[in-house]
Amino acid sequence: MKVVKFGGSSVADASQLRKVTEIIKADPQRKAIIVSAPGKRHSKDTKTTDLLIALGESVQVNVKNQAIYDQVIERFASIVRDLELDQSLLNTIQDRIDNACKLIESDIHRGMDALKSCGEDGTALILSAYLNSRELESSYVNPKDAGIFVSDEPGGALVLDESFEHLNKLRERDGVLVIPGFFGFTLDGDLVTFSRGGSDITGSIVAAGMKVDLYENFTDVDSVFCVNPMIVDQPKELKALTYREMRELSYAGFSVFHDEALIPAFKEKIPVCIKNTNNPGGDGTMIVAELPERDGHVAGIASDSGFLNLYVSKYLMNREVGFGRKLLQILEEEGISFEHAPSGIDDMSVIIRDHQLPEEKEGQVKERIINELKVDTISIERNMAMIMIVGEGMNEAIGVASKASTAFRDADVNIDMINQGSSEVSMMFGIKDHDLNRAVQSLYHAFF
Ligand code: ASP
Numbered sequence: 065m066k067v068v069k070f071g072g073s074s075v076a077d078a079s080q081l082r083k084v085t086e087i088i089k090a091d092p093q094r095k096a097i098i099v100s101a102p103g104k105r106h107s108k109d110t111k112t113t114d115l116l117i118a119l120g121e122s123v124q125v126n127v128k129n130q131a132i133y134d135q136v137i138e139r140f141a142s143i144v145r146d147l148e149l150d151q152s153l154l155n156t157i158q159d160r161i162d163n164a165c166k167l168i169e170s171d172i173h174r175g176m177d178a179l180k181s182c183g184e185d186g187t188a189l190i191l192s193a194y195l196n197s198r199e200l201e202s203s204y205v206n207p208k209d210a211g212i213f214v215s216d217e218p219g220g221a222l223v224l225d226e227s228f229e230h231l232n233k234l235r236e237r238d239g240v241l242v243i244p245g246f247f248g249f250t251l252d253g254d255l256v257t258f259s260r261g262g263s264d265i266t267g268s269i270v271a272a273g274m275k276v277d278l279y280e281n282f283t284d285v286d287s288v289f290c291v292n293p294m295i296v297d298q299p300k301e302l303k304a305l306t307y308r309e310m311r312e313l314s315y316a317g318f319s320v321f322h323d324e325a326l327i328p329a330f331k332e333k334i335p336v337c338i339k340n341t342n343n344p345g346g347d348g349t350m351i352v353a354e355l356p357e358r359d360g361h362v363a364g365i366a367s368d369s370g371f372l373n374l375y376v377s378k379y380l381m382n383r384e385v386g387f388g389r390k391l392l393q394i395l396e397e398e399g400i401s402f403e404h405a406p407s408g409i410d411d412m413s414v415i416i417r418d419h420q421l422p423e424e425k426e427g428q429v430k431e432r433i434i435n436e437l438k439v440d441t442i443s444i445e446r447n448m449a450m451i452m453i454v455g456e457g458m459n460e461a462i463g464v465a466s467k468a469s470t471a472f473r474d475a476d477v478n479i480d481m482i483n484q485g486s487s488e489v490s491m492m493f494g495i496k497d498h499d500l501n502r503a504v505q506s507l508y509h510a511f512f
Contacts, residue, residue: 065235065276067096070246072103074341075187075462082096084191085198087282087317087344088240094280094360096205096234096270097193098245100263101183101312102139102335112139112183113260115183118157120179122286122293123168123435136161141188149192156163157186177257182217182251184263186246192242201239207248210241212269214256216247221248221256223328224271231273243270266316272328280348281321281335282341287315288321288349289423290364291434295501296508304350305363310336312367312454361457361464367504369449369497370418371403373480374429377411377440389413398425403450404492406483414479415494418446424494429492448480451504453511459488467510468493475499475506 066108070084088094101112131197142153162183168175188204189510197204211230214221234241246262247255255372259263264281271279277502279465287301301463307330314323321338330353331334339348377457381387387415388405391412395402404415421444430442458464465482468491472479 065095065275066091066093066268066278066280067271067274068094068280068282069098069263070100070341071263071283071434072100072113074103074282075099075101075191076103076105076109077078078143079395080341081143081147081191081194082284083341083344085200087341088195089198090344093277094240095220095276096241096243096274098243098267098270099184099389100245101174101256102143102189108175110135112136113180115139116179116183117176117369118135119165120176122170123165123175123179124172128165130292133161136182140190147190147197148189149193149197149464153189153193153352156189157182157264160185165238169213177218178255180257181255182245184246185277185393188242188244195240195242199299202242203237205234205237205241205243207243207266208253210243210270211273213251214258214264214416215272216250216252216254220259223248223265227269228273228328232275233268233283234270234397235274240386258320259324261322262324265410266320267326268325271334271336271445272332274335275332278331281336281338282344284340284342285338286340286343286348288338288344288364290362290512291504291508292367295367295504296310299508300512302349302364303347304352304355304358306355306456307351307353308350308489309363309454309456312452313364314364323350328380331473336420337368341479342508356455358455360455360511361461362453362455363506364454365507366452366454367449367500369447369500371448371450371494372418372421372444372446373448374421374435375411375441375443375445375492376437377441378437378439379410381410381412382447382449391433394429394436398429398432398466400425400429404483415448415450415481445480448494449500451495451500451507452494453493453507456489458488471510473508474510476501476509 103111119132140157164179192202192204213224213227245266247257289299291299307326311326314321336351337348400420402414402416477499483492
C-alpha cells in the first residue's frame with residue numbers, strides 16, 4: 065500500500081490533474097492521495113495559497129480585494145470547467161472561501177488558517193470527483209474525518225500522537241482516498257494549518273499512520289540534486305539518500321521536501337520516493353534509513369542565505385557559570401529562536417535567521433545583553449549565508465574539512481564560522497551572502 069502526495073505544480077491546472085489521474089490509475093497500491101493547492105502554471109504565475117493569503121490580508125483591513133477573490137475563484141472554475149465536472153463543486157469551494165473570509169472578521173488567526181486551507185481542500189474535492197468520473201472509485205476525506213489532530217498553533221501546527229491510530233483505520237476504507245494536505249484540526253475541532261509547504265507533512269503523517277510500504281512525493285523535478293541547480297548548472301542527481309541526510313539538506317535550502325516532513329515517515333521506517341509528475345517513469349530519489357553504498361563520503365551541499373551572527377565576548381566567560389543559558393534566555397524572552405550557537409573561550413556566536421531579529425528590535429536586545437550580562441563587546445552581523453556539507457560517510461572519512469577549506473580558499477571566500485554537528489553527518493560553514501554562489505560552485509567541483 066502506498067501514500068502519494070502531489071505538490072502544487074502537479075495540480076496547477078486540468079492537464080496536470082489528468083496526469084495525476086493516470087499516475088493513480090497506473091498502480092492500484094496507490095491508496096491515499098494527498099494534494100497541495102494549485103501552484104504555479106508558469107514562472108510568472110502566483111500560487112493559489114499566496115492569493116488566498118493576500119485575499120485574507122485585504123479582508124483583515126476591511127477592503128476585500130475583489131480582483132484577487134475573482135482570480136482565486138477563476139483558478140478553480142477553469143479546472144472544474146476543463147475537467148467537465150459538475151458546477152455544484154465550484155459552489156461548494158466558493159462557499160468555503162466566503163465562510164473563511166467571514167470568519168476573519170471575528171477571528172483573524174482561525175479565519176486566515178481556514179482561508180489558506182481552501183486551496184488544498186478545493187483540489188481534493190476536484191480530484192476525487194474527477195477520479196470517480198474516470199471510473200476509479202474514490203472519496204474526499206476531510207482531515208477531521210481522517211483523524212489528523214494537531215496542536216493549536218495557527219500557521220505552524222504540529223501533529224498530535226493520537227492521530228496515528230485514527231489514520232491507521234483508513235486502511236480499511238474502500239477505494240482511493242483523496243485528502244487535502246496542509247491542515248489538521250485541534251482536539252476542540254478548530255482548523256489549523258501547518259507551516260508553508262506543509263502538504264508534505266500531511267503526506268508523511270498519513271503514510272506513518274497507515275503504515276504503508278512507500279510514501280511517494282510527486283513534484284516537478286526528476287530527482288533531488290546534490291546541490292541547488294540554480295547555483296550549479298546540471299548538477300549530479302541523487303539516486304538515494306538517508307533520512308538524516310535529507311533532513312540536514314532540506315533544512316538549509318533543499319526546497320524539494322519540507323524539512324519537518326521526514327520525522328513521521330522516519331519513525332515508521334517508511335521509505336520516501338521523490339518523483340516527477342511530468343516524468344513518472346523515472347526512478348526518482350529514494351530516501352531510506354540505511355544506504356547500501358555510495359561513491360565518496362558527501363551526499364550533497366545545501367546552502368541558504370538570510371542569517372545573522374550575534375557575537376558577544378567577555379573576558380573569562382569560560383569561568384562564568386550560566387553565561388550561555390542567560391544569553392539564550394534573553395533571546396527566549398524576546399521570542400527569538402536561534403539556529404546554532406558555536407562558542408569559544410571568551411566569546412560566543414549565536415546564529416539566527418534574519419527575520420527572527422528584525423532591525424527594529426536589535427537595539428533593545430543588545431541593550432539587555434549589555435546590561436544583564438556585562439559583556440565586553442557585542443556585534444550583530446547581517447547578510448550571512450550558511451553552507452552545509454552533508455553525508456553519512458563523513459564521520460569516518462579523513463580530509464573532508466581540509467578539502468572544503470581548500471575549496472573556499474580557491475574561490476577566495478573567507479570562512480566566518482565552522483560548526484560540525486555532533487552527529488557528524490554535516491559540517492556547516494558561515495560566510496558572507498555575496499560569496500555564496502562562488503563558494504558553492506567551488507565546493508561542488510571539489511566534492512563531485
Ligand atoms: N499550499 C501550501 C503552501 O503553498 C502548502 C503546500 O503546498 O504544501 O505553502
